[in-house]
Amino acid sequence: MTEAEDDPAPPETRNDDQTRQHGLEVMASEQRTLLESLENQTRFVSASSGREQRVRDAIFSTESELASIEREILDIAEAGAPSSNQSRARRDEVKDRLRRVATRLSLLENAVRDM
Numbered sequence: 825m826t827e828a829e830d831d832p833a834p835p836e837t838r839n840d841d842q843t844r845q846h847g848l849e850v851m852a853s854e855q856r857t858l859l860e861s862l863e864n865q866t867r868f869v870s871a872s873s874g875r876e877q878r879v880r881d882a883i884f885s886t887e888s889e890l891a892s893i894e895r896e897i898l899d900i901a902e903a904g905a906p907s908s909n910q911s912r913a914r915r916d917e918v919k920d921r922l923r924r925v926a927t928r929l930s931l932l933e934n935a936v937r938d939m
Contacts, residue, residue: 841908844915848897851922855890858929859883865936879935886928893921 862883869876896918900911 841911844912845897845901848900848915848918848922851919851926852890852894852897855922855925855929856894858933859887859890862929862932862936863887866939869939875935876939879932879939882928882932882935886925886932889921890925893918893925896921 866876866880866883896914900914900918903911
């Protein structure tokens, strides 16, 4: 069987799904880079106040959330597209989670700058 026979989705849908998947991977990579930068900036800052400790805790919890999102992105890629609607719904959910992480990282970036 050829690839086209294995995948019942029309070629345009496959390309659209691949583009969406790649977009998620790029978004996650950008957030990972920003998170690593914030971790490096705060690594040697003494947690003398509660504020610094809260910032570090928020960075740690954001890292956990981002790792979970990255695993979900890999799971979506490995699962293929059993149903285009189901696959899109999962990608939309992951994209929403990535947007929340991006917002949190933006706030953290401001907090680190003020430290």
